[in-house]
Amino acid sequence: MIEIDTLRKSYRKSRGLDGFSLHLESNELVGLVGPNGAGKTTLIKILATLLPADSGSVRVSGHDVSVDPMAVRASLGYLPDVAGIYQDMRIGEFLEFFADAFRLKEPQRTAAIERALERAGLADRRNDFVEHLSLGWKQRLLLSKVLLHEPKLLLLDEPATGLDPLARIRLREQLRRLHAEGLVILISSHILSDLEDICTRIVFIAEGKNVQEAQTAALAAGARAPxxxxxxxxxxxxxxxxxxxxxxxxxxxxxxxxxxxxxxxxxxxxxxxxxxxxxxxxxxxxxxxxxxxxxxxxxxxxxxxxxxx
Amino acid sequence: MRRYVTNPMIIKELRQRLRERRSWLLPTLYLIVLSGIVVCVYYFSTDTGRRLRGAEVQGADIGQAIFLAVVFAQIIVLLLMGPVFSSGAITIEREQRTLAGLLTSLLTAPQVWWGKFVAALLYLLLLLASAIPLLALPFAFGGVEPLDLVKALGSIILTLACICAIGLWCSATFRRSVHATASCYAIVLVLTIVTAITFGMLYAHWQQSHPGASGPPAHIQAPLFLNPLYPLLTLIDDNDFRFFVYPVSSWLMFAGVGCLAAALAMRRLQRSGEQL
Missing domain, CATH: 3.30.70.1150 (ACT-like. Chain A, domain 2)
Structure with missing residues (x-):
């Protein structure tokens, strides 16, 4: 699903990624862990086609991100660390806009919007303005928005930031459910207990390099340790x-x-x-x-x- | 091409813009200001005419005075409003953290730009269109031809399109709306004031070396080609302005600058991932 080989990205005064490599198979839910400035957001932005890499290769669903960014975007959903939302739009209008932005045609468009409303639990609040939603509901709406076009891969950069404990629990459950539906998820977070709970694999990153790769309890339970x-x-x-x-x-x-x-x-x-x-x-x-x-x-x-x- | 016509960005932008209070407040104020100008011009032209020529006041003179006053007032007011609607269009997405959502959708950078551009221009055109009854008023007095109206509106629309493109370039370049708006106003100031001052200096110098010459040649007028008011000077039926006869050069300059600003804005938008 994702093939990253010796990826490098430099900024003017710092190095974002320094030879990072990662391979994600289908049906994985991978947590990306590292200290601040380790290169997590840079990596996710490159995968989301927002940033060009200096060198190395990145393929998502078989498409090179630098050669065919549109095909990559069609196959992934991206939720940034601080995701903005159009406060002055109605919930239905917000989803309709992104359904059009992802070029969904009728009848798939209407079905996708209905599914997104149900997934977010906002089916009966379609005509409410987005600004009237709490942070947790907004996060659910945003997650439903990135799933509108049924991507195969979900990139989440610190999705639990600012959420209350209940909203975090709901988010974890939703991610677990999406993973069970077959979605590949790469999630960056500092909330280690959340990652430990849901991830099938943890990837460590520091100073733009791979540090260590470890199986979490969910996977390790099935394997006999020596x-x-x-x-x-x-x-x-x-x-x-x-x-x-x-x-x-x-x-x-x-x-x-x-x-x-x-x-x-x-x-x-x-x-x-x-x-x-x-x-x-x-x-x-x-x-x-x-x-x-x-x-x-x-x-x-x-x-x-x-x-x- | 169909994607650019049925661009979801246009619907979104217009929907958001028309929900703002200023969307109905501005046209109201705009029309009040223009109506006030029309009343003042009518009063002064009839009053001055009476004083200068007794009771005989030509309807054509009143018609042309009202027409020119409305046209010049419109371009000046719209030049002041253009940066407000265009230079914050992309920075607001950046400030509200919504730009990443747009750039990771299947909308291309040109589509995002086009949606912003059309929405900003359409709102200015709404203001322009709302004043058409005031522009039609001079036809009741005479002295103005339909072609003058077409030339005036065409020139204003082209100038506004160029200003919107410049505003969007500022918006794509700067991180904050306040910086983008200030830069766009600075550019508008350069185009209107600095070009006029430059022309004045060149003209004064040229007059010294060419005493008795009938009027400034094209190369002396060249700085004015980028002045939004220049093409409208050709509408003035007056001896002092009969030398300003190159509106097409000015329109071409505006079209060129607008296209350049559009290309730079789209390029900048494509590379704005680092600013997110």
């Missing part, structure tokens, strides 16, 4: 804990602090349970045990610890 990392917080003598760990085949201490150990175990969650039983049998008081491995926040901290100010 090793598992466990966090262990305990009370009691350290020697007893060390003896229990060295007695467990293949266990390795990765990090040691006062009352805390990060341990790598061979195998899967069953092996983690067996390890926990061994530690408990040794008479050690367990305060906290987590065998899920580091969450997205922890992975972010590790990936960008040196990049963030």
């Amino acid at each position: 090793a598992i990392r466990c966090e262990l917080e305990f009370e009691g003598p350290r020697d007893a804990v060390d003896r229990a760990i060295t007695g467990f085949a293949g266990a390795r201490i990765l990090e040691r602090k006062e009352g805390f150990l990060l341990i790598e175990l061979p195998g899967s969650s069953q092996d983690a349970s067996a390890f926990l039983r061994t530690v408990l049998a040794a008479g050690i008081t367990i305060l906290h045990f987590d065998a899920r491995g580091p969450g997205l926040e922890e992975r972010y901290r590790r990936a960008f610890g040196e990049h963030t100010p």
Whole structure:
């Protein structure tokens, strides 16, 4: 769906992208994560045909963005970080305008507008002015607008900015539903818990380069990991804990602090349970045990610890 | 071509413009001002005529005076309004963060430009058309030919189209409406005042070297070709203005400047992704 190879983009005083590469397959919901100024918005703008790249290649749905931008636009929906909306238009007029802007012909045009109104939950407010909607409703309207022409790919740049918790939950549900309908979604956000909840893959970016690519829990659940990392917080003598760990085949201490150990175990969650039983049998008081491995926040901290100010 | 005629931008722009309070307030004020000018001109031309020639006041003189007054008042007022409607057209999309939505739709940059241009020009033409009854009034007095009306309206429309194109270029170039509007007014000022001053200086210099010559040649008049009032001078049936006879050159200049501004605005619009 998206093929980006060694993409570079420079501004007058800074470098936006510096050899970034990414391949998105069908049915992926990918989160783009990185600190401010990492190049996320630049990347999304290039994909949305708003910015030309300096070098590298970008193909969306098989079309080169620099050669055939119209075909690219026809296949994607783009929601910018601060998306404006025509306040002085009625909701119906707003959707009609964009249906015409995407060259939808009757009867598809009317059907698309009706579908967008239903999707936004605004079917009974068609004649209301946009300015009377709350931020959450406006965001829903904007999302419905970018889906009017039934794109195959959705580019979302910080879509949850400024939304209240309920609106964020609704947005997450809507994105999950759209993904289930077969839409490929690339979403940039700083709200890591949202991304962790819905994304099938997380792509890290810093200083315009790929940093690390990691599978989130949703995908990792289906795959058998060769090793598992466990966090262990305990009370009691350290020697007893060390003896229990060295007695467990293949266990390795990765990090040691006062009352805390990060341990790598061979195998899967069953092996983690067996390890926990061994530690408990040794008479050690367990305060906290987590065998899920580091969450997205922890992975972010590790990936960008040196990049963030 | 059909896409440019059935451009959704035109409908959107006109719908938004006509919802503004100024959309009905401005034509009202505009017509009040023009009507006031007509009354004043009628009063002064009959009064002055009476004083100069006794009771005999020629209807043709009154007709021509009213016609010229309305035509010149219209071009001056519309020159002041042109930048208001055109130079904020693209910057407002940028300021309201709606430009990205347009540029990622299937509307091309020329289509976006055309929609903005037609909407701005149509509103000015609405003002122009609303004053047609006042322009028709001189025909009741005589002294004005239908061709004069066609020439006057054609010249005003061409000038306004050029000003709208310049306004849109300013709008595509600057990030903020206030800067774009100020720049457009500066350009209008250059076209109206600076060209006239330049012509005055060239003419004075030329007169010194050509004493007794009948009138300034084309190259001395050249700065005036870009003056919006110049083509309208040919409408004046007066000895002092009989040398200003190159309206076609002026129209060609305006058409050229308008096309150049349009091309630059579209190019700028295509590359405005970095400003979003």
